[in-house]
Amino acid sequence: MVIRVLGIETSCDETAIGIVEDGRIVRSNTVASSLTLHAPYGGVIPDIAARAHVEAVWMVLAQALTEAEQTLDSIDAIAVTQGPGLPGALLIGMAFAKGLALSLERPLVPVDHLAAHLYAGEMTEATLEPPYVGLVVSGGHTLLCIVHSDNRYERLGDTKDDAVGEAFDKVAKLLGLGYPGGPIIDRLSVEGNPKSISFPRAHTKGTFDFSFSGLKTAVYTYVTRTLKAAPPQRATESANASHPLPPPSLEPEQIANIAASFQETAVEALVTKTLRACQRTGLRRIVVGGGVASNRRLRSRFAELAAPHKLDVVFPPPALCVDNGAMIAGLACSLLQQGLTAPLSIATAPNQCLGVAA
Ligand code: KG4
Ligand code: ZN
Numbered sequence: 001m002v003i004r005v006l007g008i009e010t011s012c013d014e015t016a017i018g019i020v021e022d023g024r025i026v027r028s029n030t031v032a033s034s035l036t037l038h039a040p041y042g043g044v045i046p047d048i049a050a051r052a053h054v055e056a057v058w059m060v061l062a063q064a065l066t067e068a069e070q071t072l073d074s075i076d077a078i079a080v081t082q083g084p085g086l087p088g089a090l091l092i093g094m095a096f097a098k099g100l101a102l103s104l105e106r107p108l109v110p111v112d113h114l115a116a117h118l119y120a121g122e123m124t125e126a127t128l129e130p131p132y133v134g135l136v137v138s139g140g141h142t143l144l145c146i147v148h149s150d151n152r153y154e155r156l157g158d159t160k161d162d163a164v165g166e167a168f169d170k171v172a173k174l175l176g177l178g179y180p181g182g183p184i185i186d187r188l189s190v191e192g193n194p195k196s197i198s199f200p201r202a203h204t205k206g207t208f209d210f211s212f213s214g215l216k217t218a219v220y221t222y223v224t225r226t227l228k229a230a231p232p233q234r235a236t237e238s239a240n241a242s243h244p245l246p247p248p249s250l251e252p253e254q255i256a257n258i259a260a261s262f263q264e265t266a267v268e269a270l271v272t273k274t275l276r277a278c279q280r281t282g283l284r285r286i287v288v289g290g291g292v293a294s295n296r297r298l299r300s301r302f303a304e305l306a307a308p309h310k311l312d313v314v315f316p317p318p319a320l321c322v323d324n325g326a327m328i329a330g331l332a333c334s335l336l337q338q339g340l341t342a343p344l345s346i347a348t349a350p351n352q353c354l355g356v357a358a
Contacts (some may be wrong), residue, residue: 002021002022003021003022003023003076003077003333003336003337004019004020004021004027004070004074004075004076005019005020005021005023005075005076005077005078005079005109005329005330005332005333005336006018006019006064006075006077006078006079006100006325006329007019007020007079007080007111007116007325007326007327007328007329007330007332008057008078008079008080008081008093008096008097008325008328009080009081009093009113009116009323009324009325009327009328010053010057010081010085010089010090010092010093010096011081011083011084011085011086011089011090011093011113011323012044012049012085012086012089012139012140012323013033013034013035013038013044013049013052013089013323014031014032014033014034014322014323014324015031015032015033015034015052015053015056015057015060016029016030016031016032016060016323016324016325016328017030017057017060017061017063017064017325018030018064018324018325018326018327018328018329018330019064019065019067019068019070019075019325019326019329020123020326020329020330020333022333023122023123023330023331023333023334024122024123024126024330026123026320026326026330027067027068027069027070028063028064028065028066028067028068028326029064029319029320029324029325029326030060030063030064030067030325031060031322031323031324031325032052032056032059032060034048034049034052034053034056035179035180037052038179039178039179042169042173042179043169043179044086044139046086046087046088046089047088049086049088049089050086050088050089050091050092053089053092053093054092057092057093057096064325072100072104073104075104075106076106076107076336077106077107077108077109077332077333077336077341078097078100078101078104078106078107078108078109079097079108079109079110079111079328079329079331079332079335080093080094080096080097080108080109080110080111080328081093081110081111081112081113081116081328082094082110082111082112082113082346082348082349082352083112083113083348083349083350083351083352084112084113084114084140084141084349084350084351084352084353084358085113085140085348085350086350087348087350090348090350091348094346094347094348098344101344102344107336107341108341108342108343108344108346109332109335109336109340109341109342110342110346111328111331111332111335112352112353112354112355113323113328114136114138114141114143114290114353114354115150115153115331115354115355116327116328116330116331117136117138117289117290117293117321117327118134118136118145118147118287118289119150119289119327119330119331119334120287120289120316120320120321120324120326120327120330121134121287121288121289121314121315121316122150122287122330123316123320123326123327123330124314124315124316124317124320125314128285128287128314130147130148130149130150131146131147131148131149131283132146132147132283132285132286132287132314133145133146133147133274133277133278133281133283133285133286133287134146134147134153134286134287134289135270135274135286135287135288135289136289136290137163137164137165137270137288137289137290137291137292137293137295137298138163138164138165138289138290138291138292139163139165139166139169139180139182139291139292140163140165140166141158141159141163141290141353142158142159142163142164142165142210142212142270143155143157143158143159143353143354144156144157144158144208144210144273144274144277145354146277146281146283147287150331150334150335150338151334151335151338151340151355153354153355155353155354156208156277157204157207157208157209157210157273158209158210158353159209159210159211159212160204160209160210160211161211161212161213162211162212162213162216163212164210164212164266164270164292165180165182165290165291165292166212167212167213167215167216167266168180168181168182168185168263168266168292169181169182170216171185171216171219171258171259171262172184172185172259174216174219174220174223175223175250175255175258175259176249177255177259180291182291182292182294182295183294185259185262185263186263186294186295186296186297188255188256188259188260189256189259189260189263189264189297190260190296191253191256191260192253192255192256192257192258192259192260192261193256193257193260193261194260194261194263194264194297195261195264196257196260196261197222197257197258197261198261199215199218199219199222199261199262199265200214200215200218200265201215201265201268201269202214202215202269208273208276208277210269210270210273212266212269215262215265215266219258219262222258223250223258226250226254227249227250230249230250263295263297264297267295267297267298267301268301270298271298271301271302271305274286274288274302275305275306275309275311278309278311284310284311284312285311285312285313285314286302286306286311286312286313286314287313287314287316288302288313288314288315289316289321289327290321291321291322291323293315293316293321294318294321294322299315302315
């Protein structure tokens, strides 16, 4: 008999609902993003995100059911992101999920957002099962772990400061590239030389931890120095006090070189530590999940370095890398089979990490 789960994800700025059968077959994966509302601020504004979830969630539900050609009656369980995430945003998804579970008399399955990002790998490659090494790279987290089962994780390391996606976003903001910066830096880097600037790697040797704030500061220092050294623009206008000079700006080629060099340094840290985790654990399979897993250089560098060691690296397709409801529904199916449902009194857990309170 088919087990059909509806998964609700509202941990950040995506209002997402997916319908998945037997843990791996995606019937629908609908996402409404409030991204454009946050773009003017250069980052997600929690109150705006929560309000946008309230406004979008019914429409997203209707679309997810239509795309899957299902009615609510045919859903066996309701899954929802319990955490980590923005407190207000999580509450909207949780309240909505509880309402559905109560009215439909279906079990409620709480799901860890980071665990679901990794489970997306199992939805991608049909034969993949734990154990494997998991790397979560997103706007809020950078985390390396061993996935022993779909409910048991061993943390190897995480970021000591900024998440890698956050670093991409902040560097893009510094370069005046817009928000979210990750996909823009990814695109621009193709035009730049990744070896043109040598940015420092963080000193986290001997651990599986990451640090990206030093790299971000190094980019800031480089940009400030370059601008200071830039020749004054439009010297002919300088005499006219009513038309002050525009501030010096970087040339497009310089911006592409900075983006490519930053990306190369960040990617190298992620790939090196992950391969070392395989060496240490003896595991030969890796899943990379989260928004930054869409990054093309990250994918190609993993492919280059993993092949000689005969390691299998699974990257979910972009629709399963961004925050989405299908990954929540998929993992919930496995949790449901393990009897891991929750009472309607369950609370959200904004600070949890892989199911454990931080
Ligand atoms: O997993 P996600 O959708 O949301 C969180 O849980 O945070 O990740 C969003 C992050 C953002 O920081 C965004 O800039 C980054 O993923 N991102 C990328 C790319 N696409 C999205 N970073 C680098 N390269 C990309 N292609
Ligand atoms: Zn995420």
